[in-house]
Amino acid sequence: MVPVNASADPRRRAKAAHGGSAHGGSAHGGRATAKGSRKRGARSGGSGRAARRSGARAGGAGIHRRGWIIALSAAGLVAAMLVTGVFVAGPLGDALQRAVSNAVAGSGVNQAQDAPQTVIVPPQSLAVSQPGDTPGALPGLPGLADVAWATRVATETNISLRAIQAYAGVAIAKQNENPGCHLGWNTLAAIGSVESGNGTHGGSTVGANGVVSPPIFGPALDGNGFNTVPDSDAGAIDGDATGDRAVGPMQLIPEAWRNWGTDGNADGIADPQNIDDATLATANYLCYAGGDLSADAGWKKAVAAYNDAGSYSFTVSQAANRFATATATATATGAATATGAAT
Numbered sequence: 055m056v057p058v059n060a061s062a063d064p065r066r067r068a069k070a071a072h073g074g075s076a077h078g079g080s081a082h083g084g085r086a087t088a089k090g091s092r093k094r095g096a097r098s099g100g101s102g103r104a105a106r107r108s109g110a111r112a113g114g115a116g117i118h119r120r121g122w123i124i125a126l127s128a129a130g131l132v133a134a135m136l137v138t139g140v141f142v143a144g145p146l147g148d149a150l151q152r153a154v155s156n157a158v159a160g161s162g163v164n165q166a167q168d169a170p171q172t173v174i175v176p177p178q179s180l181a182v183s184q185p186g187d188t189p190g191a192l193p194g195l196p197g198l199a200d201v202a203w204a205t206r207v208a209t210e211t212n213i214s215l216r217a218i219q220a221y222a223g224v225a226i227a228k229q230n231e232n233p234g235c236h237l238g239w240n241t242l243a244a245i246g247s248v249e250s251g252n253g254t255h256g257g258s259t260v261g262a263n264g265v266v267s268p269p270i271f272g273p274a275l276d277g278n279g280f281n282t283v284p285d286s287d288a289g290a291i292d293g294d295a296t297g298d299r300a301v302g303p304m305q306l307i308p309e310a311w312r313n314w315g316t317d318g319n320a321d322g323i324a325d326p327q328n329i330d331d332a333t334l335a336t337a338n339y340l341c342y343a344g345g346d347l348s349a350d351a352g353w354k355k356a357v358a359a360y361n362d363a364g365s366y367s368f369t370v371s372q373a374a375n376r377f378a379t380a381t382a383t384a385t386a387t388g389a390a391t392a393t394g395a396a397t
Contacts, residue, residue, distance in 0.1 A: 080249040080305045081272045173367050175350045176374035178238035179381040181222035194320035195223035206384035216260045217252040220329040224337050235341035236348035244373035253303040264319050264330040272300035302326035304336045314339045
């Protein structure tokens with residue numbers, strides 16, 4: 055089966071707004087900081103920062119009491135906003151912990167911080183290709199992935215089969231079209247997991263055609279806890295004519311989608327809400343930004359270009375390494391099954 059639109063135009067520039075990132079705050083994961091900050095997001099839960107100096111201790115007991123009162127009040131406010139839907143990004147635990155940390159820090163209370171996070175660059179997990187011209191195979195890139203292998207991986211990772219086929223199909227296409235990139239399906243799946251729970255954020259599901267329903271839109275990038283990204287599409291891509299939002303299962307901002315979006319499932323439509331199309335756009339961008347992702351520097355550069363929030367690369371690397379382990383387990387299970395059938 056011939057891959058469709060697997061390559062990106064090398065003349066395209068990564069024009070993603072503010073900091074070179076492809077998106078501006080995920081629907082499922084961490085938040086981006088306001089424009090002008092050193093990095094686009096504080097590390098989730100405050101980890102990775104050096105412990106603050108305690109400073110002068112005069113009146114320390116009173117400061118501690120005031121700090122915890124402020125922190126508890128802030129946590130209560132965050133919980134109330136979550137109930138009313140104000141926070142559309144970030145798990146509950148991250149949001150509450152961030153509010154408590156910010157409130158305590160603002161009160162002058164010293165906090166013990168976690169040890170710095172170390173990014174362990176994941177290996178390139180190779181997807182197994184479907185035998186050529188397999189009857190009933192999905193059209194386009196998702197049809198490149200072996201269904202039996204993808205089914206086992208879906209079981210091991212708790213990711214839907216359809217999403218696995220999207221990630222694996224694009225990875226296979228990139229292996230053929232740009233082998234020097236060394237992009238594993240596990241890195242694509244890790245980004246999809248962080249961005250939208252692999253197309254499940256807000257109760258969405260991935261349909262047989264790859265389209266997520268209901269559509270996934272990130273929060274408004276209006277400077278209120280996120281980068282300010284002025285409207286660039288009059289709402290045509292993100293449904294918001296007042297400012298830009300990241301869209302789809304891979305949370306690409308409209309400008310990034312215009313530069314890198316393409317049709318990945320041979321339906322003739324390039325749709326950021328389609329997991330095949332969005333994953334192919336992400337792969338094109340990562341290979342462009344990082345070059346050789348088998349090198350630590352290349353992988354880190356690519357993921358940081360996608361989102362340079364402090365904890366993002368660490369979170370993605372953790373997920374990608376888990377998926378690499380799951381791939382090995384699924385492959386071993388398949389081999390054992392084949393051996394048993396042969397005997």
